[in-house]
Amino acid sequence: MEQKDISVAIVLLAAGRASRMGASGQHKLLAEFDGVPLVRRSAEAALGAGASRVFAVTGHRQAEIRAALAGLDVVPVANANYTAGMASSLIVGIHAAEPDADGVLVMLADMPWVTAGDLTTLISAFKAAQGRVIIRAVSDGKRGNPVILPRPTFKAVSQLQGDVGARHIIETCGLPVIDVDIGPAAHLDLDTPEAILAAGGILKG
Template sequence: MFLSAIVMACGKGERFGSNKLMAKLKGKELIRYTLDALPAELFSEILVITKYKEILDLVTEYPAPFFGIYTDDPEGGQDATIRCGVRNLSSNSDGCMFIAADQPLKQKSSLQKQIALYQQYFQKGEEHFVALSFQGKKGNPVIFPKSSYKELLEITDGQTGSTVLRAHPDALVLSEACCAAEMMDIDSLEDLREVERILLQKDGF
């Protein structure tokens, strides 16, 4: 199975006040938590879609299958980020994990479990959307089958991958995360401080 990943790293960070993905969390850039959580050995390509030069430079520190892809969309909208990512996927791609870059508490074991579930369906010739979840509530990331790429390319301003998911409700499968903290994202400085508190008390996490 040729599995792709698209790391969505274009957000404007309006509530945060700056490029939140380069903010330091325990001395480490926020985006590195996402990149380091990805089980790179299970992917054939990992595309980091961004409009920020500093993130493109950071991605060069990671070996293949990590690749930085520049998008010049001034708004950093999810729809443009998704379309840019899908356009740059290899023609061999059998499925793609779309993952937000601002959820630093993702656990590699949860992503491995999610990928294994997608692969089980793929090997049976079944195409499903597999979303990470907690206690039955869908979260991020989501693995999209190749058959949905055309629909993703057709989403318009203000739409997201959820638009495509809603068109295929019976094809969605949930994969349980290790803990609720994996669903936390960083939108403000207060969020960053809360995540840092959790990391400092990692035994509880």
């Protein structure tokens, strides 16, 4: 029997307020690396991974984030409730991707060293398992991001609340979890001006 093609969509979470950026109000996702806004850099990595669709969930300073993504084949999804925390963005993104996706790769937009190759590796592992597992990026055995959530977890995601991700679902849903080592990129997210500068970024807006 021929096995069905497993479809993976990518949901790029780009709606947050970046509260740890301090009183300056500068947006970490608009910081530039090699002249490219961080959110665009992340979206370009997602587009290079061979996913079926790429969705970008926007909220805080939505117009500027969408402008930074202009011209890319990314589907923007507005999260009007973004101030409620990350769970609300996860729910909006999963809902947008759900009709056609066997799995959703959840990608944080503030992880500059996650490459298209890393994402392709994660997606390949998911497809090899016929979409019946959770895929989690790790580095040296320590769990990180991104993760791929299969369809059986979507309902549980829809019930999340507050500033939480999918970790609890991953640990309690009973599905196998396959850890894929992508190196230090799995852990480097940029939450402060100091972290952005240390990673070689230039603060803009």
